[in-house]
Amino acid sequence: MHYFFQRFVFSLLSLFILTLITFLLSQVVPGDPAIVAAGPNAGAEKIELLRSEMGLDKPLTQQFLIYVGKLAQGDLGKSWFTHQPILEDLIRELPPSLELVIIAMVINLVISLPLGLCSARYNDTRFDSLVRLFAMIGAGLPIFWTALILQNVIGGELQLLPIAGRLSFEYRAFEGYTGFFLLDGLILGRLDVFFDALKHLILPAFSLSLLFTAVGLRITRTAMISEFQKDYVLLARTKAASEPRIMFKHVFPNGAPPSLTVFGMQFGWMLGATVLVEEIYGRPGIGRYAVKAVTQSDIHAVVAVVLVVGIVFLLANLVVDLLLYILNPRGRMDK
Amino acid sequence: MKICNLLASAFTVLSFSLAIPFTATADVAGTLIIAENETPENLDPANATNSTVNQLLVGVYDALVQFKAGETSVSPQLATDWQVSDDGLQYTFKIRSDVKFHDGSSMTSADVVFTLDRLQAASAAVLNDMGPFKSAEAIDDYTVKMTLEAPFGPFISALSRIYIVSKAQVEPHMSDDNGRGWLAVNAAGSGPYSVSTYKPTEVVTLNAFEGYWGGWDGDHVAEVVFRYIAEPSTQLALLKSGEVHIAPDITVQDKLSLMDADGFRVDIGAAATPLYFQFNTSSDGLVGDASFRKMLAQTFDRKLHLDYVLQGFGTMPDGPLPPDWMGHSTSTELPFNMAAAKELVDQNGWAGSTLKVRYLPAIEEEQAAVEQLQSNLSQLGIKLEAEGMTWPAQAATVQDLDTTSDINMIYNFPSFPDPHAILNTSFNSQNTGYNGGYNWAQYSNSEVDALLNQAASSADQSERATLYAKAQQMIGAEYPVITVSLPGSVVAMSSAVKGYRYSVAHHQTFNYMDISVD
Numbered sequence: 001m002h003y004f005f006q007r008f009v010f011s012l013l014s015l016f017i018l019t020l021i022t023f024l025l026s027q028v029v030p031g032d033p034a035i036v037a038a039g040p041n042a043g044a045e046k047i048e049l050l051r052s053e054m055g056l057d058k059p060l061t062q063q064f065l066i067y068v069g070k071l072a073q074g075d076l077g078k079s080w081f082t083h084q085p086i087l088e089d090l091i092r093e094l095p096p097s098l099e100l101v102i103i104a105m106v107i108n109l110v111i112s113l114p115l116g117l118c119s120a121r122y123n124d125t126r127f128d129s130l131v132r133l134f135a136m137i138g139a140g141l142p143i144f145w146t147a148l149i150l151q152n153v154i155g156g157e158l159q160l161l162p163i164a165g166r167l168s169f170e171y172r173a174f175e176g177y178t179g180f181f182l183l184d185g186l187i188l189g190r191l192d193v194f195f196d197a198l199k200h201l202i203l204p205a206f207s208l209s210l211l212f213t214a215v216g217l218r219i220t221r222t223a224m225i226s227e228f229q230k231d232y233v234l235l236a237r238t239k240a241a242s243e244p245r246i247m248f249k250h251v252f253p254n255g256a257p258p259s260l261t262v263f264g265m266q267f268g269w270m271l272g273a274t275v276l277v278e279e280i281y282g283r284p285g286i287g288r289y290a291v292k293a294v295t296q297s298d299i300h301a302v303v304a305v306v307l308v309v310g311i312v313f314l315l316a317n318l319v320v321d322l323l324l325y326i327l328n329p330r331g332r333m334d335k
Numbered sequence: 336m337k338i339c340n341l342l343a344s345a346f347t348v349l350s351f352s353l354a355i356p357f358t359a360t361a362d363v364a365g366t367l368i369i370a371e372n373e374t375p376e377n378l379d380p381a382n383a384t385n386s387t388v389n390q391l392l393v394g395v396y397d398a399l400v401q402f403k404a405g406e407t408s409v410s411p412q413l414a415t416d417w418q419v420s421d422d423g424l425q426y427t428f429k430i431r432s433d434v435k436f437h438d439g440s441s442m443t444s445a446d447v448v449f450t451l452d453r454l455q456a457a458s459a460a461v462l463n464d465m466g467p468f469k470s471a472e473a474i475d476d477y478t479v480k481m482t483l484e485a486p487f488g489p490f491i492s493a494l495s496r497i498y499i500v501s502k503a504q505v506e507p508h509m510s511d512d513n514g515r516g517w518l519a520v521n522a523a524g525s526g527p528y529s530v531s532t533y534k535p536t537e538v539v540t541l542n543a544f545e546g547y548w549g550g551w552d553g554d555h556v557a558e559v560v561f562r563y564i565a566e567p568s569t570q571l572a573l574l575k576s577g578e579v580h581i582a583p584d585i586t587v588q589d590k591l592s593l594m595d596a597d598g599f600r601v602d603i604g605a606a607a608t609p610l611y612f613q614f615n616t617s618s619d620g621l622v623g624d625a626s627f628r629k630m631l632a633q634t635f636d637r638k639l640h641l642d643y644v645l646q647g648f649g650t651m652p653d654g655p656l657p658p659d660w661m662g663h664s665t666s667t668e669l670p671f672n673m674a675a676a677k678e679l680v681d682q683n684g685w686a687g688s689t690l691k692v693r694y695l696p697a698i699e700e701e702q703a704a705v706e707q708l709q710s711n712l713s714q715l716g717i718k719l720e721a722e723g724m725t726w727p728a729q730a731a732t733v734q735d736l737d738t739t740s741d742i743n744m745i746y747n748f749p750s751f752p753d754p755h756a757i758l759n760t761s762f763n764s765q766n767t768g769y770n771g772g773y774n775w776a777q778y779s780n781s782e783v784d785a786l787l788n789q790a791a792s793s794a795d796q797s798e799r800a801t802l803y804a805k806a807q808q809m810i811g812a813e814y815p816v817i818t819v820s821l822p823g824s825v826v827a828m829s830s831a832v833k834g835y836r837y838s839v840a841h842h843q844t845f846n847y848m849d850i851s852v853d
Contacts, residue, residue, distance in 0.1 A: 030724070030732070031725060039382070040384055040464075043463070044769070044770045046458060082377050083379065164562075282565070296376070297727040
């Protein structure tokens, strides 16, 4: 438990430093939010008035302290441009992105874990070469390019899956409780909505996951190869244990930790990369929200997005640590 | 094809459910779906200067007067008629007595006064173009008097962007932000459509308002849907699959190819949005010298830009005003002439100098224009450094003369079709970048200012035309800008769309209230 407490304090500290860095960076990046807020032909007087209303005339340290003070009370502030509490904006934008990342992660795990294990088992065979070729291609394709090609071929030419959006047009008025349409579909017993949302997720999620899957696959393969060379595998084989039993019962649990650590980090990276597929597939989400905020110099909104992505990143890593702890009881003694 | 079937059945259900309440003479049915690449910030009429906000509001709210799509002069909307005092300082409006807001309340002059008071209290961007507007007061229930600090010729035109809100609806939500938070996500208008869904990064849905005071003669759609699709190729795919009817942001090449394709139409609106290279006329460096600017002014091939970058969609400019506008003076800017420029460079020994241009690389035609200028200048031995920026960053650099680069690219989007909105914005010294305006050439000439101010305060159109013509000639003689292009507003749409007309007073919007879909 002491270990987890330590991790928690460390995470809080990381978040604080992240906030500080983002806040400072957003000040260094040129751009004046007051000019944008004042609109065309505003005149210097009005810009100055807005600058002081927005608190931008205060010294940077004071601005930062005010911001952190509000943050400590759970107040992310108001967006200068949507005039809404940023928290509300994020509650609307985060679920579509998280849904996308979760499905992409499922695709990632379903492909890279079994393929990694098998290609390690059949190391240096033709099958292994094929898998490595796939990983190499996957790692080399830029996300936006994959997304465009899949959209044009599978969505546009073949019309097998939708081109864009989160739901089909007839569901445009659909409102759920959570903002996660897959979950909302299930909660409300609307399987039609569930499957429609899933159909809209396949191409974007696959485009987003390909690069990460390639990396996950290589890491899993490498970790498993070294496990297959260990003495306990030799012992199990001499005791005539079946090959599936060796693979799944012995090698997999022992070789999984390095991959799990990477998958945990990939979750956060994916969330940061959603904008690439969100723009192409016309999906709402935190990536598009962030881009808009950056182009308008909506500093508080930008910092809030970075903070939320940071929290998700840390949470994903905490979950992975917890999983490793459960998988490997020896960890308790190490710590 | 399955999608089309689903859409068709959705239309049928919708048109059935929504068409019933309307009168038998009108046909209000079907759905119009518009793709848009940029998401709206909010729904607040205070922000109607922003086209992504304005395109939603233009049919949700009414103004006292309005430019109908395709027209360049105002028509009465909520006002029936108006009188201007002899000194030009007081405008008295008679307003309609039969107008109902979407909440059912009736419009009176109290709503008009409340609207303007709120905009003033909120330092609304939309008031920037209202000139010396001072205050509004209700004379009786249907008479409003507006007072100006100085006469302002285009005042009536400027009112077309002042959308009247329902006092009864907004007042309870004023809180400490002048109702900005509430109006950002709610609407309180009297227009033909009301907002039914507002998901600003995904979809905005408008529904025809049954009790619209203007009635529903002719063909209209029952529902308008804006879908936010950033990627041009996605907009094209959706247009082709029938999932959107209007796709304004596809590439020029794709627009060109759709011109001859069955089932599609490409509309070219005579937009009046000049794109400039503005030279820092107040610079201590070379661009501060008018003879150097005379050389620069001849180094850009507008025809090449129009033919290849804009694929012919646009008007060839010879000065900042569109050629067919009141007051346009011909050939106030020098034509492309590299030989003449070369001669000036040789005479003055300017070869070897370095200039900097700032621009928005996200705008394709700006990027292309910068590349052309770079290449032409390098032939003269002048190096042009290009610095791409975001809008807020570029706007911040011109706040100060010291940080203003030699050349800036900027679009001028006039908020109403009047020479004032282009010439005063781009060349009056009151509007220099360091004064918080869009005259990024930091151009200051007291005689030009006097002409522009006199034209702005006059109500006599022929006098104004003469003054503007004179101002353009004086400006042209000092070479503060190259007007790169007057791009057309090119919008691709399904041929099922009927009634679309480009609106010069509401650039980058769609007259969805006049459109029907077959």
